[in-house]
Amino acid sequence: MGRILMEYYNKTVVTEFILLGISNYPSAQIVMCVVIFVFYLIILLGNGLMIVLITLSPPLHTPMYFFLSNLSILDVFYTSCTLPQMLLNCFSHRPTISYIRCAIQMYVGLFLGITECFLLAVMAYDRFAAVCRPLHYTLIMSKKLCIQMVTTCWAAALVITLMPLLMQPTQFCGHNTINHFLCELQAFLKLACSDTYLNEIVIMVNSFLVLIVPFFFILLTYGRISLAVLHLRSVKGLSKAFSTCGSHLIVVSIFYGSAISMYLRPQGKSFSDYDKIVTLFYAAVTPMLNPLIYSLRNKDVKGAFWRLIGKKVPE
Structure with missing residues (x-):
């Protein structure tokens, strides 16, 4: 391993980090590598197929x-920002990552994760409009509004990501071992020798805005949807409503549940094995389940798939 530390103006500057992951459990390292590889393969194939089907199938050109x-x-x-690094670490007894790559992975992952939090809330509003305002759905969810909502999600996520980025600590007093699979913001801050109290306050406030506010909005939205569904007298209408919203609610429960348990609870001095497992849920399990849930429970997607390969849609 190359030089990790260098002296610059009498200050110790970290140029590389050691990612422990599960390197302290050699017997489980191969198993973890296989699991991550399978997850990543399913994520690429499943989500890639969803993108192709939605792009090429006109019936799927809806909000x-x-x-x-x-x-x-x-x-x-x-996942392409995080899982490949985790796979590389599986083959190393002392996995390292440069400071710059670690920072890029950390903040790009944070930006994309925050965007997904907001996007799931937007999708809940879309389901509310579809179930509670079916006659006005096309007017409410216009193409212009959909683009504006998605653009707002990306822009708001970028602004929130810049806040901890601008306050990033630069002095680590020689500490360069991250007890995690990847560069994660909270694990990163635990290595700083400077005062990180303000950073932790910013993270807590951001976590409230990113997780609690959208989560309660989703709960209120589904509460309204539930009341609307109870007034439906036809079995077919009830079935369609639950089919429309059930898949989104499953994704929301897994994603927000794991993220909230990670960012909105008291933090210890170091990351535990529990923290690593929770990270895997929102970093790998949820992205893997998304296309499976939406495709297996959706007749429109399955119909688009059969048409794409030139076969008759099964009855």
């Missing part, structure tokens, strides 16, 4: 599938 295509793009970029 719901426009948001789904954005979700799939987010998942592909987010």
